[in-house]
Amino acid sequence: MGRRSLLLLLLAFLTPGAAIPVPPALRALSSLHLSTSFRSRPAVAMKYSIHYIQQKVDHFGFHTDKTFKQRYLIADKHWKEDGGSILFYTGNEGDIIWFCNNTGFMWDMAEELKAMLVFAEHRYYGESLPFGANSFKDSRHLNFLTTEQALADFAKLIKYLKRTIPGARNQPVIALGGSYGGMLAAWFRMKYPHLVVGALASSAPIWQFENMVPCGVFMKIVTTDFRKSGPNCSESIRRSWDAISRLTEKGTGLHWLSEALHLCTPLTESQDVQRLKDWISETWVNLAMVDYPYESNFLQPLPAWPIKVVCQYLKNPNVSDTWLLQNIFQALNVYYNYSGQARCLNISETATSSLGALGWSYQTCTEMVMPFCSNGIDDMFEPHSWNFKEFSDDCFKQWGVKPRPSWIPTMYGGKNISSHTNIIFSNGEIDPWSGGGVTKDITDTLLAIVIPEGAHHLDLRASNAFDPITVLLARSLEVRHMKQWIKDFYASLRKMH
């Protein structure tokens, strides 16, 4: 897998959908699930108000005193001044409204915890752009896009809310986040324990960094998901790479493949082949992340257990190259065209259409250096070693910066985090990011919750009738711990007064 797709793994969520005719079989599946899962419980109305706070562009330097507007959302329908709490979503690499809408768990527990919900947008994403349209112009403007600055924004925001909202001052705050937002939630509790009583870090791969986990673990989990979702499924994909290579060696191969895969822009030169493979790999990776047990609309509309649906098309690896790739198209089409809106498949759209993608690309080129590799044996992908030098050179070309792979472990402790307290690390076992996550208790207040049937931060999603029992248990455990943190907070408050 090439560098481009590695940069985009987390960002896949942000990719807008494409549009081709939907296979009738899928439509049927769709309506089946709609009639049950979507209607099984009354939806919690997500009503929030939108606010802005002036933040220093640079919390860590005084040469510039510039400020920018950070956006945040507040929902206080169930908030109680008396004995209440504040659930604070540490926003990640995208529009905060989108994260807000996809974090139903917070909405579901608001009443029980008498909680005010706050969703804070991460700087350089959504509307929170330090230099407006120039924010991504060059490394000088991007200089303030770091985890440390983002955490400092959160700290200032919490202090501001406590100061300005009557009744909020003496309330416990809990940080919550998923994926990169989960890392931020955990790191926020580590670095600012005076501001949050605990953190729920869902699907937060805080160990997907230098020398902490094998670089191949991610693709291995993706592969396992496909292997378990249908007979010969991962094997079909494993064989597809050589099939693509063989086909595109021939003169007419690029044209044939472009037609067979309904690509919006035909492949024209040999280097397009690697781009195509990267894009297909990314699709399988994304599917592994959003392999939810019910019809969902996170990235775009997908059926329940989408990998199972994909694997229906990939039962037979022992077919001709053209046949195999026609099957691959059907499989891709599940992901890109469940809605039936896609006219063709666009292999480059994910890379450039969103500010989020730009910001995240920069972050992976600076602090968030996550080594990935594949070997084609333990996984179904083509072998790619992790080549830091090449990665670094590419980063310098693209952004004019050099990644510092040892910084995150130095700053946030790597595997040596046992002196911290009150963090829950939850991971879905089928989520490839669980490979870089904390999946075993570290101490009795640094807890790991593993959800066997869980994809990427399933526990943060709204309750659903098709939720496996394991995620219900996970959520109930999470709520129990959060209640304990809140109780402990009020107990120590009473002791002080």
Place this chain on the structure above:
Amino acid sequence: MGRRSLLLLLLAFLTPGAAIPVPPALRALSSLHLSTSFRSRPAVAMKYSIHYIQQKVDHFGFHTDKTFKQRYLIADKHWKEDGGSILFYTGNEGDIIWFCNNTGFMWDMAEELKAMLVFAEHRYYGESLPFGANSFKDSRHLNFLTTEQALADFAKLIKYLKRTIPGARNQPVIALGGSYGGMLAAWFRMKYPHLVVGALASSAPIWQFENMVPCGVFMKIVTTDFRKSGPNCSESIRRSWDAISRLTEKGTGLHWLSEALHLCTPLTESQDVQRLKDWISETWVNLAMVDYPYESNFLQPLPAWPIKVVCQYLKNPNVSDTWLLQNIFQALNVYYNYSGQARCLNISETATSSLGALGWSYQTCTEMVMPFCSNGIDDMFEPHSWNFKEFSDDCFKQWGVKPRPSWIPTMYGGKNISSHTNIIFSNGEIDPWSGGGVTKDITDTLLAIVIPEGAHHLDLRASNAFDPITVLLARSLEVRHMKQWIKDFYASLRKMH
């Protein structure tokens, strides 16, 4: 007290001495103490090697990838690979060799803890200048002088030492520091608990910030020191300010006073009067800090219990203005001329002669905003309220930056630090900085040690025959805790393997 002197309180240590004939009485006192305290125990030979590490100028931004050389010292005479430890001095606002030479406690306990001693120089001080001679040129060059950058330097250095010194990898590190260095030691444990098992923060006024302690507490303690060191001593000083005002209202007053105080540069205009008062105030403050029980040479040579010696000249407040100020001169002369080298007293030298002073002035104008005030009732100084607006305007004039008084409490937790562990806060009760220090246990691993007869970080100084029993007890308690941290570290290491 005006802003200038406030900025220099901590830096007084860095002031080079002046030179006037020594009164014979003091010479006698001097030789008396030399014959006992200085010779009472064999001096520990302070042999260290000097090293440099390349550090990023900006740990928190990627636009610049520039590096600079940070200096550090290593003394490993007593270090043992087997069961040993690393004592890491978190350097503060000055030349690291000077701190090394004045932190005898580390040398005294090296053998018992089988410890390697490391003294790390703080960026922008001593030789560790990010932009060489241009480091203090303007706010652009000074932009990287922050506590966060300094702590990051320490983190990188510790990781580097563990990686490169054979046998150091699996050893516990303890952070130690005094004064601002003590704050850094405590903050380092709070922010990087994965790198140090604990911290000894001696005379670290981590609460001398916005809204945490009364702004007058500092000057009140200074006054108490003088009040208790001789009859009418603080009262004489309290009356001296009006005496100066009355004298200098007259035409010849400035000239007379310049002569009486042996000033190197005569006072010529009315605004010199405030400068003079600030300088005298600062002298009393400095004396309160270095009021050690034995002859010492920290800032410059001083007798044992120097305030007592000073107060011998200030027994009678009910004298004429000229008489009172001649007594004040005798008192000042104890501080500025115990060595007998001073030819005159220089009231502006402390402000400009040292790079350290520049750096610290900038730091107080950015992060290290410590409110001070006096009222002339609870203290012996002229009333001065804390005027943030004026302070901020002065900072902008001098450095082109605006102070952010709420930042340190936001970053380091203010009074809400109970979730951290393994920090000892030691304070001398006669040290004015104890007013902003932690003087009561917070939890059973966040401990306060108070040394009733202790001046500024007396416990960090080399053992001395004249040490009061309370500092011996403090040191022994500190060593006991450090040994426990080391023991716990090795126990958990064994558990892991």
